Amino acid sequence: xxxxxxxxxxxxxxxxxxxxxxxxxxxxxxxxxxxxxxxxxxxxxxxxxxxxxxxxxxxxxxxxxxxxxxxxxxxxxxxxxxxxxxxxxxxxxxxxxxxxxxxxxxxxxxxxxxxxxxxxxxxxxxxxxxxxxxxxxxxxxxxxxxxxxxxxxxxxxxxxxxxxxxxxxxxxxxxxxxxxxxxxxxxxxxxxxxxxxxxxxxxxxxxxxxxxxxxxxxxxxxxxxxxxxxxxxxxxxxxxxxxxxxxxxxxxxxxxxxxxxxxxxxxxxxxxxxxxxxxxxxxxxxxxxxxxxxxxxxxxxxxxxxxxxxxxxxxxxxxxxxxxxxxxxxxxxxxxxxxxxxxxxxxxxxxxxxxxxxxxxxxxxxxxxxxxxxxxxxxxxxxxxxxxxxxxxxxxxxxxxxxxxxxxxxxxxxxxxxxxxxxxxxxxxxxxxxxxxxxxxxxxxxxxxxxxxxxxxxxxxxxxxxxxxxxxxxxxxxxxxxxxxxxxxxxxxxxxxxxxxxxxxxxxxxxxxxxxxxxxxxxxxxxxxxxxxxxxxxxxxxxxxxxxxxxxxxxxxxxxxxxxxxxxxxxxxxxxxxxxxxxxxxxxxxxxxxxxxxxxxxxxxxxxxxxxxxxxxxxxxxxxxxxxxx
Numbered sequence: 001x002x003x004x005x006x007x008x009x010x011x012x013x014x015x016x017x018x019x020x021x022x023x024x025x026x027x028x029x030x031x032x033x034x035x036x037x038x039x040x041x042x043x044x045x046x047x048x049x050x051x052x053x054x055x056x057x058x059x060x061x062x063x064x065x066x067x068x069x070x071x072x073x074x075x076x077x078x079x080x081x082x083x084x085x086x087x088x089x090x091x092x093x094x095x096x097x098x099x100x101x102x103x104x105x106x107x108x109x110x111x112x113x114x115x116x117x118x119x120x121x122x123x124x125x126x127x128x129x130x131x132x133x134x135x136x137x138x139x140x141x142x143x144x145x146x147x148x149x150x151x152x153x154x155x156x157x158x159x160x161x162x163x164x165x166x167x168x169x170x171x172x173x174x175x176x177x178x179x180x181x182x183x184x185x186x187x188x189x190x191x192x193x194x195x196x197x198x199x200x201x202x203x204x205x206x207x208x209x210x211x212x213x214x215x216x217x218x219x220x221x222x223x224x225x226x227x228x229x230x231x232x233x234x235x236x237x238x239x240x241x242x243x244x245x246x247x248x249x250x251x252x253x254x255x256x257x258x259x260x261x262x263x264x265x266x267x268x269x270x271x272x273x274x275x276x277x278x279x280x281x282x283x284x285x286x287x288x289x290x291x292x293x294x295x296x297x298x299x300x301x302x303x304x305x306x307x308x309x310x311x312x313x314x315x316x317x318x319x320x321x322x323x324x325x326x327x328x329x330x331x332x333x334x335x336x337x338x339x340x341x342x343x344x345x346x347x348x349x350x351x352x353x354x355x356x357x358x359x360x361x362x363x364x365x366x367x368x369x370x371x372x373x374x375x376x377x378x379x380x381x382x383x384x385x386x387x388x389x390x391x392x393x394x395x396x397x398x399x400x401x402x403x404x405x406x407x408x409x410x411x412x413x414x415x416x417x418x419x420x421x422x423x424x425x426x427x428x429x430x431x432x433x434x435x436x437x438x439x440x441x442x443x444x445x446x447x448x449x450x451x452x453x454x455x456x457x458x459x460x461x462x463x464x465x466x467x468x469x470x471x472x473x474x475x476x477x478x479x480x481x482x483x484x485x486x487x488x489x490x491x492x493x494x495x496x497x498x499x500x501x502x503x504x505x506x507x508x509x510x511x512x513x514x515x516x517x518x519x520x521x522x523x524x525x526x527x528x529x530x531x532x533x534x535x536x537x538x539x540x541x542x543x544x545x546x547x548x549x550x551x552x553x554x555x556x557x558x559x560x561x562x563x564x565x566x567x568x569x570x571x572x573x574x575x576x577x578x579x580x581x582x583x584x585x586x587x588x589x590x591x592x593x594x595x596x597x598x599x600x601x602x603x604x605x606x607x608x609x610x611x612x613x614x615x616x617x618x619x620x621x622x623x624x625x626x627x628x629x630x
Contacts, residue, residue, distance in 0.1 A: 003075030004130060004536020006579040010046065010070050011099045012613060017064040020613050021099055025597035028575040030568070031583045033601030038612025039583045040161045043541040046070070046581075047158045051112065051122050051151050054088020061613045062086065071097040074129045082122070088112065091122050116147035123150040132533055135194040137184035142201040148194065152185040157535050159520055161542040165509045169496040170519045183461075183495050189523065190465045192532050215445040222438040228431050236432045239425050246422045250415065257411040264404045267396055274393040281386045288379045295372050302365045309354040309361070316351035461492050472529075473497065473522035479570040481563060482514070510545045517543035525574045537579035543567075544586045565589045 009023035022031075022042065031039055038061065048056055049070040056062065066086060073079045079097040084090075091110040094103040114123035117134050127133040127150055135148040155163070155173055168174065171182045188194050234242065326333055474488035477499070489498040497504040497515060504515045517540050527534035544564065568588055571580055582588075592598055602608040605615055 004534055004578070005072050005074040005126075006537050007046070007539075007581070008071035008073055008079055008097055009099045010042070010049065010068065012045075012062075012065045013067050013069065014065040018614070019100075020065075022599065022612065023099075024579065024581060026579055028568075028572050028592075028595070028597060029579070029581045030588050030592050030595070030598040031581070031601065032586065032588055032598070033611070034603050035585060037601035037603045037610070039585075039601060040541055042612050043158065043160050043539055043583055046539055047154060047160065048088075049082060049084060050126075050154050050158065051114075051149075052154070054084075054086070054112075056086045056088075061611075061615075065613070069099055071099050082110075083107075093125065114147065114149040114151065126150045126535075130533060130535060132188075135188060136196045136198075137181050137188060138195040138198055139181045139184075141180070143198040144200040145195050145198055146181060148185065148188070152181060153189075153535055155182065156186070156189070156520065156523060157537060158539045159516060159541060164513045164516045164540070164542055165545065167505045167512065169494060169505075170516050171495045179495070186495075186523075187461055187465075189527055189532055189534055190469055191462055211445060211448060215442065215449060218438055218442045218445065222435060222442055225431060225435045225438060229435060232428045232431065234428070236429060239429050239432070243422060243425045243429065246418055246425065250418045250422065253411060253415045253418065257408070257415055260404065260407050260411055264400070264408050267400050267404055271393060271396045271400065274389050274396060278386060278389045278393065281382055281389065285379060285382045285386065288375050288382065292372060292375045292379065295368055295375065299365065299368050299372065302361055302368065306358055306361055306365070309358045312354040313351050313358070316347045316354070319347050461490075466490050466492065468530075469522065469526050472526045473518055476518045476522045476525065476570060476574075477515070479573075480514075480518070480566045482518075483511075513543055513545040521571065521574050521580070524578055524580070528578055537581070539581040539583070541583045542585065543582065544584050561589065568592045 006026060007024045009021055011019050011021040013019050031042065033039065041057075041059065041061075044052075045056055045068055048054060049068055056068075067083055068086065070082045070084075071079050072082070078095060081094045081096065081098040081103065083092045083094070090112050092107040093110050094105060094107040096103070109120075110125055111121040113121060115121045118124045119128050119133065124133060127135070127148065132148055132153075136145040137148050137152065138144070139146040156170075159170075163173075166174070169179075171186050172179050173182065184195055232239075327336075470488050470490050473490075477488065482499075484500045487500065490496070491498050491503070494503070494505075497519060499515065504512065504519075507515065520538050520540060524534060524536075524538050526532070528536070544567070564586065568582075568591075571582060572592075574580060587593070588598065593600070600608055601611045603611060
C-alpha cells in the first residue's frame with residue numbers, strides 16, 4: 001500500500017504571543033464546537049501550508065502571530081517541519097518535528113511555485129515523496145498536458161466550509177480553465193496512470209483569434225441593436241401588420257391624389273388656355289381700338305375737307321350771280337377796280353375743282369365709314385368674347401383656389417406623413433432583421449467556437465475504475481443510512497455524482513455537503529484499498545452543516561443522532577489505515593467525544609480550550625492541546 005503522509009500538527013507562532021498548537025492523530029481527529037472559534041480558519045491555514053495562496057485572511061485573533069509551522073510524516077520516515085509566514089511566500093523545511101521548539105538548523109528553502117520536475121518547490125518535494133513527481137495531466141481538449149502540481153491534489157483532500165456546499169462538481173474549483181486538469185488528476189488517482197502519452201492536437205491560433213474577434217464584435221453589435229429595439233414600439237408581427245395597413249392607406253391616397261392632381265392639371269391647363277386667349281383678345285382689342293381712333297380722326301379730316309370744298313363751291317356760285325356794286329371793303333365803285341379778263345373763268349374753274357374734289361372724297365368717306373362699322377362690330381364681339389373668357393377664368397381660378405389646390409395640398413401632406421411613417425416602420429423592421437441576422441451569425445460563430453472546444457483528443461474516463469469508484473461511494477452512503485440509499489452513478493460529463501437518479505448539485509446545501517464528504521472519503525477509501533496514489537489523508541469542514549435549517553425531510557433526517565453515529569463510525573473505519581480530520585459545528589456522538597483524538601473548542605474562557613487561538617485580550621492563555629498520538 002502506498003504510504004502517503006499524515007499531518008502531525010500545526011502551530012501558530014509570534015514574537016509576543018504564546019504558541020497555539022493543534023496536534024492531529026493517526027486515524028480520525030475530530031474538532032468540534034460553536035461557530036467563530038477558529039475551526040474553519042484552521043482548515044484554511046492547513047490548505048495554505050500545503051501550497052495555497054497567501055496571505056492568510058486578516059482576523060483580530062491573528063494579531064501578534066507571524067508564522068505557521070506544520071509537522072508531517074511520510075510513512076516510516078522521520079518527521080519534517082514546514083514553516084511559512086502568514087503573509088505567504090516561500091517555505092522553509094526542517095528535518096524533525098519542531099512544533100514545540102526552535103529548529104537546530106537553518107533548514108531548506110522551498111519555493112511556493114510549482115516547477116516541473118524540480119524538487120526545490122513545496123509541490124515538487126511532496127510529489128517526489130508520493131512517487132508522483134514528473135507525472136503529467138491533461139489541461140485542455142487538444143491533449144496538451146501540464147506537470148502535475150500538488151495543488152491539483154490538494155482540492156481533493158482539503159475541503160473547506162465554502163467548497164463543501166458549492167453547486168458544482170467536487171473536482172471543480174470554480175475556474176473552468178482548470179476543470180480538465182482537475183478531472184485528469186482524479187483519473188490519475190483512480191487508475192494510477194497519467195497523461196504522459198498524450199500528443200497535443202495542433203490548432204491555428206490566428207483563425208481562432210479571428211473567430212473570437214468576430215464573435216466579440218457581433219455580440220457588441222447585437223447588444224447595441226437590442227438597445228435600439230427597446231425604443232421600438234411593437235413586435236415584428238405588429239410592425240408587419242402596421243406596414244400592411246399603411247400600404248393599403250397609401251394606395252387609396254395615391255388613387256385619390258392621382259385623380260385630384262389630374263383634375264388639377266386639367267383646370268390649370270384650361271386656365272392657361274383662357275389666359276392665352278384673353279391675352280390674344282386683349283391685343284386685338286387694343287389694335288382695333290387704335291384703328292377706330294385713327295379712322296375716326298381721318299373721317300373728321302374728310303368731313304372738314306368736304307365742308308371746306310362745299311363752302312368754296314357755294315361761295316363761287318354766289319360770286320358768279322352777284323350784281324356789281326360798291327366794294328364792301330373800301331366802298332369804291334366797280335369802275336374804280338382793275339378787272340382782268342379771266343376773273344370769271346377762274347371762279348368757274350374753282351367751283352368745278354371743288355366739286356371734283358368732293359366727288360373723290362365722298363366714296364372714301366363711305367368706305368371709311370364701312371370700315372369703322374366693321375371695326376366697331378369686331379370690337380363689340382371681342383369685348384363679349386373677352387368678358388366670356390374672363391368669366392370662365394374666374395370660375396376656373398375659384399375652383400383651383402377653393403377646392404382643387406387645398407385638396408391636392410392636403411392629400412400630398414397626408415401621403416407624405418404616411419410615407420414617413422411607413423419608412424419609420426420599415427426602418428424598425430430592418431432593425432429586427434439586422435438583429436436576426438446578427439444572432440444567426442453569432443450562433444454560427446458560437447457553434448464553431450463550441451466545436452473548436454470539443455475534445456480533439458477524446459477524454460475517456462475508464463469505465464471499470466469509474467464503476468468501482470461508484471460502488472465505494474455507494475457503500476459509504478449506505479453505511480450512513482443516507483436517505484433513499486439508492487444507486488450511485490458518476491456522470492462523466494458533469495464530473496459529479498448522480499444519486500438515485502438525482503444530480504448531486506440539485507440537492508439542498510445540507511445534502512450537498514454530506515455527499516461532497518462521501519465523494520472525498522470514498523476517493524480516499526478507493527485509493528487505499530487498491531493501492532492507488534493518494535496523499536493518505538483528508539480534511540473536511542462542515543460535512544454535517546448543522547447550523548443550516550432543514551431544506552427538506554431528507555436534509556432533516558441527516559441531523560438525527562443515529563445518522564451522526566453511523567457517519568462517525570464509518571469515518572473511523574475508513575481512517576484506520578489513513579488519516580481523516582473532521583471539523584464541524586455539530587456535537588459528535590459520545591464515544592467520539594471521549595476519544596483522545598477529539599478536540600472541543602468551547603468558546604468559554606477558562607473552560608477547556610477556547611478555540612484555535614486565544615481570545616482577544618487574553619494573550620498567552622491559550623492551551624496547546626498537544627496530543628501524543630503519533
